[in-house]
Amino acid sequence: MIDFLYGIGFGLCFLVLVVLYRGIFGPGVYNRIAAVSAVGTKTLIILLIMGFIYNRVDMFIDISMVYALLNFVGTLAAAKYLEMEK
Amino acid sequence: MIHNSTDVIIKTVARIFIPFIQLYALYVIMHGHYSPGGGFQGGVILGASLILLLITHGERVAMQRISENWITILFSLGVLIYAGIGTLCLFFGGNFLDYGVLAPLLHVSPAAARSLGILGVEIGVGIAVMSVMVSIFYNIARSGPYRNKGTTARRES
Amino acid sequence: MEITLLVQATDECFSVIEKARRHAIDVLNTATLLTSETRSVEERKLQALLKGAVQARASSQQFLSTFLILMAFWCLLSGKFDIFHLSLGCICSLVIAYLSHDLLFANVRVGDARLIIQRFIAYMPWHLYQIAISNVHVAKLVLSPRMPIEPNVFRFKTKLESDMSWMALATSITLTPGTITIDIEDSGEFVVHALDKKLAADLNAGEMEDKIAHIFMESDHIYIQDALDMARVFGAMK
């Protein structure tokens, strides 16, 4: 079971790299924010999987909760900022 | 200037999440010695929840909820708690932050006094970090000098 | 000669009586005005008192329920149930509940919040099913070499009122196949970006809107769901 989690973790890391392509070459600012938000959700799952692999579940769950909160606030702040920049 | 033009959905979702984020921040402050966290991280999350309120509901609502005066009072209060517990230990003969000496005051065992002392210091640090962060954000948001007193922030533009 | 004097005297007393009558009528009017004003003032004061009482009760109910929810969330967060941490949790939830007691239930009475949550849980399976279809739809679109999409933006007016129901509708529109909510004007007009015409059409059928209106009890519109409930109730009574 643990090596299955390793597999999922590496799969997600590969997906993060693929999303980074859109993040770097994204034509406009908005594609980049969408890419950053997508990377954010993937790293949330990677964090939790790391927590289960090193069986420090309680610590990593708190970290991933904070990560989800701040990812959400960050995306809202970026959207708010870009909305006014005519 | 952050005028509150965000529409209904973002406002309602922020309204639902803010109490939970604030309680989570206090949890992180209080549980410094068991799980990851402590004064600084909890204070940052508390500041983030107020900044979320400021972003989504505009600065007028945020100002009503936590006004500029309260922020100044809070961050001096935070530093007061932190330094106060430190000097309290001095009065009891220990050195600056040696909580063990506080045992007779709280009539608990030295170990428990030490954990209570750390908890007090973390609460002080949390409050200070939160209010400094929010005051920076208020200044940037209003792009106005600190001179405007109270909640009626004058609109320069 | 005396007659003319007599006539003048009677005229004068008539005019005096007339003046007195008009004066009396004015006094009467002001009196009624006063009484009605005081009554309306009293009424308003009573209503204000009543509303104040209702407001106080509602806000205290909100405060209590926010406090209970936050306390439950605290126990969920910290695994330690000894007295010290629980009291710590109580103090923290009291502070947060005081600080933001009107945030969670801004305009929803706490009494019917429970009912809304029950109906929301009943709505959840259908919602998850919708999301599953939408993702399969996106997967089909993405994996097919020639992507058959022709996106368009369209607007539609919603019947719902409370902002909670707007939020639920916008979220479920974003999660149903092929559509994303872009904006809501204050007049309740949703701007939606759809992947192709067919999906946009069946959204207008408003089938989802009825479900959400049923959840948030905006029952002034007659809905299939309510009809079903009534049928079941009558069936049971028979």
Add this chain to the structure above:
Amino acid sequence: MNFWHVLSILFLSGGLFFFATATLGLLRFPDFYTRLHATGKGDTLAVFLCLIGLAFYAGFSLSCLKIIFIAVFMFLAQPTATHAISRAAMKSGVTPWTKEDATK
């Protein structure tokens, strides 16, 4: 390898599959709004499935409840974030791609 582990393997692989389609959608779709369709929907369901899978793996305990709370949080936060970005894009004048642009 008890029953819960098999269930969590199922959910996690489902989540990974939907993550993959969302990422592919992010790359292949021609225009910003259509890409938001992919990430908005794909990521929401994928995160939900992965988190429920991990909750099964964690077995019934406090951390399982916390994971379910994160799942509910992301379930509501992700569409709102997508909505916020698309609203900002529309407000600052990003015109959605239409069929004619393809033939141009």
